[in-house]
Amino acid sequence: MPLSVWDLFLAFLVYFPAFAANGSAVFVRKGTPVDFNRRAWDGRRVLGDGKTFEGLLVSITLGTTVGVILASFLGPELILYGFVGSLFGMLGDMCGAFIKRRMGLERGAKAPILDQLDFVVCATLGLYLVGYHVNLLGFLFVAVMAFVMHVLTNRVAYRLKLKSVPW
Ligand code: CTP
Ligand code: MG
Numbered sequence: 551m552p553l554s555v556w557d558l559f560l561a562f563l564v565y566f567p568a569f570a571a572n573g574s575a576v577f578v579r580k581g582t583p584v585d586f587n588r589r590a591w592d593g594r595r596v597l598g599d600g601k602t603f604e605g606l607l608v609s610i611t612l613g614t615t616v617g618v619i620l621a622s623f624l625g626p627e628l629i630l631y632g633f634v635g636s637l638f639g640m641l642g643d644m645c646g647a648f649i650k651r652r653m654g655l656e657r658g659a660k661a662p663i664l665d666q667l668d669f670v671v672c673a674t675l676g677l678y679l680v681g682y683h684v685n686l687l688g689f690l691f692v693a694v695m696a697f698v699m700h701v702l703t704n705r706v707a708y709r710l711k712l713k714s715v716p717w
Pocket of ligand 1: 576577579580581599602603604605606656659
C-alpha cells in the first residue's frame with residue numbers, strides 16, 4: 551500500500567476533530583459525572599469525576615465544529631466524520647476511565663498507552679462504521695500523533711493550571 555505524505559496528512563485531518571474534542575474537555579472543570587457518583591462492584595467509582603456530561607457536550611460540539619470548518623476545504627463528509635470521530639473518541643475516553651478505575655487507578659492517574667490511545671481506537675471504530683476506512687499505516691501515523699499531542703497538550707494544560715498533573 552504505497553502511501554504518500556499527503557495521504558497520511560489527510561488521515562490526520564479526518565481524526566483532527568476527535569483530537570480537538572478530547573483536548574477540549576479539560577476546560578470543563580466541574581460538572582455532573584456521567585456515572586452519577588455510582589460505584590461499581592469493586593467499590594470504586596464506575597468512571598470517576600473526570601468524566602462529565604458537560605465535558606461530553608463541550609468536546610463533541612467543538613469536535614463537530616472543527617469538522618464543519620474542515621468540510622469547507624475537504625468536502626461535506628468531514629462534518630459526519632467530525633461528529634462521529636468526536637462522539638466515539640469521547641466514548642473511548644470513558645472506556646479508558648472505566649478500565650483505569652477497575653485497575654484501581656484514581657482519576658488523573660497515569661496509564662501510559664491507554665490514556666493516549668483509548669479515544670483513537672474508538673474513533674477508528676466509529677469512522678469505520680460511517681465509511682472512513684483508514685489503512686494500517688494511516689492508523690499508526692495517527693496513533694503516534696495522538697501520543698505526541700497528548701503529551702504536549704497535557705503539559706500545556708498543566709502550565710495553564712487546568713490540570714493538576716502534567717499528564
Ligand atoms: N473531562 C470531562 N468530561 C469528560 C472528559 C474529560 O469533564 N467526558 C474533563 C475532566 O475535568 C478531566 C479533564 O477533562 O479531568 C481531563 O480529561 P482526562 O485526562 O481524560 O481525565 P483525567 O482527569 O485524566 O481522568 P481519568 O483518570 O478518568 O482519565
Ligand atoms: Mg487522563
